[in-house]
Amino acid sequence: MSDDRETPLRTNGPIQMVRDVGRKLSQGEAGPLLVLLMVAAIWTFFQFQNDRFLSPGNLTNLMLQQAAVATISIGVVLILLLGEIDLSVGAVSGLCASVMAVLIVNRGVQPVLAVVIALGLGAIIGLFNGFMITRFRIPSFVVTLAGSLAWVGLQLYVLGQTGTINLGDNFVTALTNTFFPPLIGWAVAVLAIALTLGFALLGRAHRRAAGLQVGALRGLIFRIAVIGAAFVALVFVMNQDRGLPLVVVIVFALALAFAYLTERTRFGRHMFAVGGNAEAARRAGIKIDHVRIMVFMLGSTLAAAGGVLAASRLLAVNQSSGASDLLLMAIAGPVIAGTSLFGGRGTVWSALLGAVVIGSIANGMNLLALASSVKFIVTGAVLITAVTIESVTRGRRNSGAIE
Amino acid sequence: MSATTPTAPALLTLKSVSKAFGANQALTSVDFEVDAGEVVALVGDNGAGKSTLVKAIAGVQLCDEGAFYFRGEMVKISSPQDATALGIATVYQDLALCDNLDVVANLYLGRELFTRGPSRAAYLIDETAMEQSALELLDSLAVTTIRNVREHVGMLSGGQRQAVAIARSLLGEPSVVLLDEPTAALGVSQTEQVLELIHTLRQRGLGVVVISHNLENVFAVADRIIVLRLGRRAATFDVRGVSREDVVSAITGAEFGVGAGLSKESA
Numbered sequence: 001m002s003d004d005r006e007t008p009l010r011t012n013g014p015i016q017m018v019r020d021v022g023r024k025l026s027q028g029e030a031g032p033l034l035v036l037l038m039v040a041a042i043w044t045f046f047q048f049q050n051d052r053f054l055s056p057g058n059l060t061n062l063m064l065q066q067a068a069v070a071t072i073s074i075g076v077v078l079i080l081l082l083g084e085i086d087l088s089v090g091a092v093s094g095l096c097a098s099v100m101a102v103l104i105v106n107r108g109v110q111p112v113l114a115v116v117i118a119l120g121l122g123a124i125i126g127l128f129n130g131f132m133i134t135r136f137r138i139p140s141f142v143v144t145l146a147g148s149l150a151w152v153g154l155q156l157y158v159l160g161q162t163g164t165i166n167l168g169d170n171f172v173t174a175l176t177n178t179f180f181p182p183l184i185g186w187a188v189a190v191l192a193i194a195l196t197l198g199f200a201l202l203g204r205a206h207r208r209a210a211g212l213q214v215g216a217l218r219g220l221i222f223r224i225a226v227i228g229a230a231f232v233a234l235v236f237v238m239n240q241d242r243g244l245p246l247v248v249v250i251v252f253a254l255a256l257a258f259a260y261l262t263e264r265t266r267f268g269r270h271m272f273a274v275g276g277n278a279e280a281a282r283r284a285g286i287k288i289d290h291v292r293i294m295v296f297m298l299g300s301t302l303a304a305a306g307g308v309l310a311a312s313r314l315l316a317v318n319q320s321s322g323a324s325d326l327l328l329m330a331i332a333g334p335v336i337a338g339t340s341l342f343g344g345r346g347t348v349w350s351a352l353l354g355a356v357v358i359g360s361i362a363n364g365m366n367l368l369a370l371a372s373s374v375k376f377i378v379t380g381a382v383l384i385t386a387v388t389i390e391s392v393t394r395g396r397r398n399s400g401a402i403e
Numbered sequence: 404m405s406a407t408t409p410t411a412p413a414l415l416t417l418k419s420v421s422k423a424f425g426a427n428q429a430l431t432s433v434d435f436e437v438d439a440g441e442v443v444a445l446v447g448d449n450g451a452g453k454s455t456l457v458k459a460i461a462g463v464q465l466c467d468e469g470a471f472y473f474r475g476e477m478v479k480i481s482s483p484q485d486a487t488a489l490g491i492a493t494v495y496q497d498l499a500l501c502d503n504l505d506v507v508a509n510l511y512l513g514r515e516l517f518t519r520g521p522s523r524a525a526y527l528i529d530e531t532a533m534e535q536s537a538l539e540l541l542d543s544l545a546v547t548t549i550r551n552v553r554e555h556v557g558m559l560s561g562g563q564r565q566a567v568a569i570a571r572s573l574l575g576e577p578s579v580v581l582l583d584e585p586t587a588a589l590g591v592s593q594t595e596q597v598l599e600l601i602h603t604l605r606q607r608g609l610g611v612v613v614i615s616h617n618l619e620n621v622f623a624v625a626d627r628i629i630v631l632r633l634g635r636r637a638a639t640f641d642v643r644g645v646s647r648e649d650v651v652s653a654i655t656g657a658e659f660g661v662g663a664g665l666s667k668e669s670a
């Protein structure tokens with residue numbers, strides 16, 4: 001067949017490989033690599049400032065702290081892919097967690113059922129957002145900004161006089177307070193690596209059997225090696241402390257599921273199309289309003305899930321659950337890690353990577369006992385830098401089309 | 404070529420199509436017809452109503468009045484899906500491609516293939532099958548300029564993008580293809596490639612409607628020329644035996660002598 005067509009994976013030796021990486025960097029498409037470098041730089045910096053930073057205990061805390069943010073960020077990524085924004089994810093997470101806590105503690109509802117109700121409430125709020133945005137053509141930032149005020153008010157109402165509800169010991173608190181024994185941790189790591197490698201090789205064999213070009217095996221092995229090393233390091237470090245946390249596995253599973261949805265299914269493909277060129281998507285027969293409504297529902301449901309995890313970590317819900325800088329962190333993370341604010345570009349994994357970057361900065365600054373003022377300024381500066389880089393490289397990417 | 408006898412119904416016929424944007428009458432009682440294996444050029448000044456007519460046929464922008472006949476039968480086109488179902492494909496002036504998706508994804512947008520077997524339940528897109536038939540399609544159209552079908556469309560040149568848009572329109576095996584200004588943004592060699600592609604479409608027996616400002620291109624590909632002026636059908640020409648001046652006169656509305664092949668409509 002067409003031998004003159006090359007696949008993007010094809011490389012002609014190390015020089016070509018380096019050149020490819022350079023090109024991708026300058027076009028803002030080497031997301032994961034760039035972010036890993038950023039994480040390495042941040043970790044090195046804080047480790048020099050305080051040698052407790054890279055201790056297993058602190059890294060485990062970092063994971064536990066960021067699980068909620070990462071979950072909310074997965075939903076934010078879905079919405080950003082459409083070129084929309086949801087400024088109510090923080091408030092929704094707080095409201096849904098509060099409803100859950102009231103149901104469990106004051107009404108004696110089964111914790112599992114209360115979690116399901118909280119997620120359902122998130123979905124309904126998302127349905128409302130999507131309906132307002134598609135039916136009345138109100139910009140999403142207006143709908144969700146107004147909504148966030150209302151949801152905060154509703155949260156205060158639901159929590160009532162006391163303002164704080166302690167969750168006690170149950171299914172919800174177990175989510176972030178369960179750790180796997182070392183052997184199970186290793187088993188998870190081995191399974192994850194085996195599955196990654198297995199699917200990659202299977203896909204490759206499938207392409208080859210179909211007569212399509214396949215990338216160099218070296219490239220694939222390199223990627224699997226990097227991913228595998230990350231898994232091994234993660235489990236190794238976690239095992240030094242309390243063990244692999246259940247919540248890390250949950251967040252990974254969520255990310256995997258939504259990565260599958262966005263990258264492998266027709267619905268995900270249509271999300272990218274709506275974010276890239278909504279009119280083109282409409283003319284291709286895609287029901288773009290359905291896609292929008294569904295995605296806002298998923299976004300709010302994930303916000304509710306994040307709220308549940310945050311409550312689990314705090315062992316309680318209070319009036320400031322979902323408030324403070326949670327919204328900012330949940331949106332800033334994926335953007336720093338390469339998801340475009342302008343729609344159509346990004347990956348679910350940027351939610352996880354972004355949560356690690358933002359969390360590392362916040363955690364490191366906490367260890368250094370910096371003032372809140374400094375923390376806010378630094379986080380803001382990092383965000384604006386990331387958005388600027390994205391904006392500049394986006395311009396370069398588009399100008400590539402002109403001959 | 405298309406010997407349209409008066410009795411045999413044309414592939415696609417429009418009768419008395421009108422469309423107003425508020426007080427702006429974009430189309431006034433326009434008739435239109437295209438036959439299989441025929442290239443009809445739709446020409447006219449800016450704002451003459453060419454795009455509006457094409458959008459009405461494509462179902463993306465409904466007209467106020469008018470009847471549509473497909474193979475002689477009256478049909479209703481009230482959505483892009485209706486047009487697609489009839490076998491009418493459209494390549495829009497603005498191409499309507501997603502720059503953030505690769506060539507394969509754009510070709511199959513809205514009609515992605517699923518894998519068969521158990522993974523079908525997981526709504527898994529069959530990338531392999533899509534890439535295979537994308538390569539076959541581009542080969543069959545002799546499109547050699549697109550070297551990597553996994554490249555994002557935003558990275559392609561104007562001619563490559565046009566080729567993707569045209570190839571995309573052919574995936575549904577249409578019988579009519581509408582092309583709105585397919586060469587407007589292209590350089591000389593890219594224009595050649597697109598005109599070549601239009602010839603290929605006609606050879607395949609498709610009815611092709613091409614909107615163009617460029618009379619040189621029109622004369623290179625068209626069998627018939629239909630002139631719109633101020634929302635009305637002003638004239639129809641057979642390209643054989645008509646001069647460029649005649650067409651220009653019809654477009655601008657200037658007085659002109661009766662030339663060969665001319666049939667001026669009473670507008």
Ligand SMILES: Nc1ncnc2c1ncn2[C@@H]1O[C@H](COP(=O)(O)OP(=O)(O)O)[C@@H](O)[C@H]1O
Nearest residue numbers: 424427429447448449450451452453454455456
């Ligand atoms: N969406 C629209 N809203 C209002 N007026 C429009 C719209 N589309 C086209 N028109 C008007 O209809 C007329 C015909 O436009 P169009 O079909 O685009 O012309 P052409 O493609 O021949 O240049 C013009 O006067 C134009 O301003």
Ligand SMILES: [Mg+2]
Nearest residue numbers: 453454455496
């Ligand atoms: Mg036009």
